[in-house]
Amino acid sequence: MNLNNIHNVYFIGIGGVGMSALARYFHANNKRVSGYDKTQTEITNALVDMGVSVHFNDSISNIDTQQLQVDNTLVVFTPAVPNTHKELSFFLDNGYQVMKRSKVLGLITENTFCLAVAGTHGKTTTTSILGHLMNCCDVPVTAFLGGISENYNSNLILKGTDVSVVEADEFDRSFLTLSPDIACITSMDADHLDIYGDASELKKSFQDFAGKIKPNGKLFVKNGLPLQGVTYGIEDDADYSVQNIKIDNGAYVFDVKTPKTIIKDIQFNLPGRHNLSNALIALAMAAEYGCPHLQLAKALASYKGVKRRFSYHIKTDDLVYIDDYAHHPEEINAVYQAVREMYPGKKVLAIFQPHLFSRTRDFVDEFAASLSQFDELMLLDIYPARELAIDGVTSQWLLGKINNETKKIISKKELINEIKKSKAQVVLTIGAGDIGEEVKHIKQALQVAS
Incomplete structure (x- = not known):
């Protein structure tokens, strides 16, 4: 075509x-x-x-x-x-x-030098970091992002057409329409079992994606994944590794060991070890393309994030309000880790909207374990998205499995009043459904209350 x-x-x-x-x-x-x-x-x-x-x-x-x-x-x-x-x-x-969207994306990018980011977690943030790095290094790039970049207030970075940066989505096996020159796989945790049936089929799909890389192309894989490629990791012996991590005024400062050198004293402003990992692989892919290390370090320090990915809406000494798209147990664990690292000892309230009946059913015990970590928990009803209800799969069923003394089911109408009753110093809204539409109302109510 x-x-x-x-x-x-x-x-x-x-x-x-x-x-x-x-x-x-x-x-x-x-x-x-x-x-x-x-x-x-x-x-x-x-x-x-x-x-x-x-x-x-x-x-x-x-x-x-x-x-x-x-x-x-x-x-x-x-x-x-x-x-x-x-x-x-x-x-x-x-x-x-x-x-389908994925087929069109494949058509657009097939005659470009394509960098693709795959994985069950971290795709959107990694893609937006990579697009930002390439843009700051004056690469003629078009970057298709799976979220709204805070730097550009857009999900598209358009600086040229020679190079493309894309999010390679495993849902519906969409990423198999791509033929990247450089690709990464950030994670292969079980997800989308409504499409794949079981975790082994999902892993096979990632292996098939690895096989789509062009001749003489390069695959980066997170250290520990069962795939051959250039490895990356946090404080380990991977080919690309983050080392000497410090937190300075709410930001990470660290060194990156590459196969040939060490890039020292890089600053990155997003919290959470998962985001450090995302920053590392984006830097590694851009460096492999040929971007200068000093420019990459400067660009990484100016990266502001993606809307609904650990997005701060209130950040004062008395109250913090963060919104995040996390909709898988491992993503919720990553958010929890980031909050605890940045706000040790503070009481945390999480409001979670489960996304999909099938995902809730398939990972109910994992969801229960990840949500039990928070001091207080409120659950909204399951957001159905493309699905019909599954008998017996409800937020009440999930709530019953959660080991937390301060937990309840609430409706959207009750949301703001219930949040106001809490004594938590950190408030989180989490989920991939329409909970994002409530953020501005929650922010306004909390600002008035404080």
């Missing part, structure tokens, strides 16, 4: 973070972009402000067939869209070129 012959790009699920990055890309390349999403969000509002036409009801009456002609229109959809979607069915039935 020749994208140069495409004049219109229509997105079904345009408000998704990965989909909206593609929408921004095509808009910047002078394509006429429009689409559907089921809910209005900050992302869809930003697209509308750019001149993208977005609607929120699934109806073929919204499709302008005079403008969206079969021979010059590409339809992009997300696998989260159900098969019963009326607009998707219309395009499929009428001969349009219809592709």
Whole structure:
């Protein structure tokens, strides 16, 4: 398929973070972009402000067939869209070129020098760090991010088209459409078992992804993973290693040992050892591409983070409010570790919205263990996303397995009042569902209360 012959790009699920990055890309390349999403969000509002036409009801009456002609229109959809979607069915039935987001990303990047970040955790932060590093080193890069970068207030960094940085998503085996020159795998913990069935199939998919790397390409793997490649790790004997870690005024200061040298006194402002690991692999991939070490160190110090990845909304001596996208037990453990490292001895309240009935079912004991660590816990109902309810799988079921004396189920309506009752000095909202839409209201209420 020749994208140069495409004049219109229509997105079904345009408000998704990965989909909206593609929408921004095509808009910047002078394509006429429009689409559907089921809910209005900050992302869809930003697209509308750019001149993208977005609607929120699934109806073929919204499709302008005079403008969206079969021979010059590409339809992009997300696998989260159900098969019963009326607009998707219309395009499929009428001969349009219809592709999943991952396939389109593969087309865009296949003729570029592609750096891809894979793994069940850390993809979005690592990709955004890598895109920032390449941009600061004046590389002609397009970076497609799975979150909104605080540095650019966007999920797209567009500085050129010779090089691409992409998040390689294992969901629905999407990353197998990519053919990267340099890739990394950050983790291979079991997830998306609704797609894979069991952990062994997920691991096989990562092995298949490793096999997609171009000839003479390079694979980086976190030390300890069962794959061959350049290794990286924290304070160990990996090829790239973080060493001599100190915390100075809330920031990490450390050295990086590379296969050839040591880069000293690097500063990085995101808390948590998981973020240190993300910073390390992003630096290693950029260095492998050829970016100068001193420029990389300077760029890393200026990195601000990704929205909803350990995002501070209140940070005073008396109260800290942090929001994070964590939706897997290992991610919750990483958030807990970061909070305890930065705020030892302070009482921590976590408000968690489970994401997907299947994930809650598959990891209920692991969720219970990770959530039991917090001083106080509030659970919202499970966010269904693309799924129908599973009998017996509820937040109440999860709550019963959690070993915490101060725990309760709450509704969104009760959320702010219940948070105000707490004596916690650190408040966390955690989850990948629509809990992110509540953050601004919680922040405002806590600021008024304090």
